[in-house]
Amino acid sequence: MTLPKLTVLATIIAGIFLLSNCADKPKEATPESQTITAPENFNREGVAVFSQNCSSCHPTKAGVDNGIAPSFAELKAGYLKKNTTEEAFVASMVGFLSAPAQSKSQMPELFDKYALMPNLGFTDEQYAAVARYIYHSAVEDVNWNENQYQQDLEYLKHAPKEATNYLKEGKDLALATKAVLGKNLLNAIQQRGTEHALEFCNTRAIPLTDSMAVALNASIKRVSDRNRNPNNAANQQELDYIAFAKNELAEGRTPKGKLTEIENKAIGYYPILTNKMCLQCHGKPQADITPETLSMIEKLYPSDLATGYGENELRGIWVIEMEK
Ligand code: HEC
Ligand code: HEC
Incomplete structure (x- = not known):
């Protein structure tokens, strides 16, 4: 059986609310942070996004082929061929990442x-930071992964932090989880077919190992x-945010994330939108979902409510609870 080529995973478009009053508690640098010296030109945002997201699909070791996505060594070589300056390299990578499409590909x-x-x-700033990180790192060197990259990761753990922006941290955690989920789903559907990939749309198995x-x-x-x-039913507060997000979509706006703070907790809510790929398990029975997949869903989830979606609809929300 030939599987249909997958298109894009859902975009989580969660913006940042400008909360004038959300003065974050500044966190003091830990004593350790003074004793570790920063690698030269340490690029915090670049390392963070790279290690928590990009590396979940793209191999960090040159020459490795995981069948899911090309290694960074391969990507860098491809981009350097067409872009001779750092500025051109960064600009074309940001151009692709901000709205991936074959028409924007530098490596068709x-x-x-x-x-x-x-x-x-x-954001484009985050993509630019990661593109600079790739440009300046020796990802083409087979030893980079074990040496310089590990040093960067170690420093990331200890580097002094800026005041915590919970709305942004929550969004970053949701996006990092989404990247792992996206990889698991792509992989499972390619290897086994949709009806046997059902368990891979489950986030509970994804460990949150990120230092933040x-x-x-x-x-x-x-x-x-x-x-x-049944365990994923929204409570009243969550339903309120869902109603807000649906309303934003209906009015043609991109729903922004939202933060609630109670006692010593900050809770971030962020929309989860559908794209074409999701419809093979969440779309219309028959039209989008094959009879095999449908009967498997009915067997595993007898009280399923999650079919009948179209593209770019609100499938659900991320709820990220953080301790302050
Ligand atoms: C869910 C898996 C996944 C994640 C996460 C991911 N990528 Fe990719 N990426 C791919 C696949 C698959 C391709 C190859 C097909 C393509 O070019 O779109 C690719 C291609 C690329 C390309 C080449 C684009 C082109 O065709 O010109 C670049 C550059 C890239 N990725 C950078 C990144 C960066 C930087 C990150 C982190 C911010 C990242 N990727 C995260 C799966 C992923
Ligand atoms: C291979 C089939 C499959 C695909 C493709 C798929 N899902 Fe799911 N999805 C499921 C299954 C099965 C569950 C129930 C997981 C569990 O038991 O926690 C689920 C659960 C969810 C949930 C949690 C809420 C609920 O209904 O239980 C969300 C949100 C979700 N999916 C969004 C998406 C989005 C967005 C996409 C596309 C990017 C997608 N799914 C693609 C099968 C799929």
Whole structure:
């Protein structure tokens, strides 16, 4: 059976509310941070996005082929061929990442082998930081992964932090989880076919190992007003945000994330939108969902409410709970 080539994963478009009153508690640098010296020209945002997102699909070691996405060494070589200056390199990478499309590809040969990269939902500034990080790192060196990259990761853990912006941290955690989920789904559908990939749309198996998640003692869940798994039903507060987000979509706006702070907790809410790929399990029975997949869903989730969606609709929300 030939599987349809996958298109894009959902874009989480969660903006930042400008809350004039949300003065964040500044966190003091830990004593350790003074004793570790920063690698030369340390690029915090670049390393953070790279290690928490990009590296979940793209191999960090030169020469490795994981069948899901090309290695950074391959990407860098391809981009350097067409872009001779750092500025051109960064600009064309940001151009692709901000709205992935074959028409923006610098390496069209990749589509013979891979599905189109999903839109990850970061800002252009974050994409530029990661593009600079790739440009300046020796990703083409087979030893980079074990040496310089590890030093960068180690420093990232200890580097002094700016005041915590919970709305942004929550969004970054949701996006990092989405990247892992996207990889698992792409991989499972390619290897086994949709009806056997059902368990891979489950986030509970994804461990939050990111240092920021650990520092904030964060927990992450996805809930919906039309949930498939009975454990993912939204509570009243979550339903309120869902109503807000649906209304924004109906008015043609992109729903922004929202933060609620109670006692010593900050809770971030962020929209989860559908794209074409999701419809093979959440779209219209028959038209989008094959009979095999449908009968598997009915067997595993007898009270499923999560079909009948179209593209770019609100499938549910991320709820990220962080300790302050
Ligand atoms: C869910 C998996 C996934 C994640 C996460 C991911 N990528 Fe990709 N990426 C791919 C796949 C698959 C391709 C190959 C097909 C293509 O070019 O779209 C790709 C292609 C690319 C390309 C080449 C684009 C072109 O065709 O010109 C660049 C550059 C790139 N990725 C950078 C990144 C960066 C930087 C990040 C982190 C911000 C990232 N990727 C995260 C899957 C992923
Ligand atoms: C291979 C089939 C499959 C695909 C493709 C798929 N899902 Fe799911 N989805 C499921 C299953 C099965 C569950 C229930 C998981 C569980 O038991 O927690 C689920 C659950 C969810 C939930 C949690 C709320 C609920 O209904 O239980 C959200 C949100 C969600 N999916 C969004 C998406 C989005 C967005 C996409 C596309 C990017 C997508 N899914 C693609 C099968 C799929």
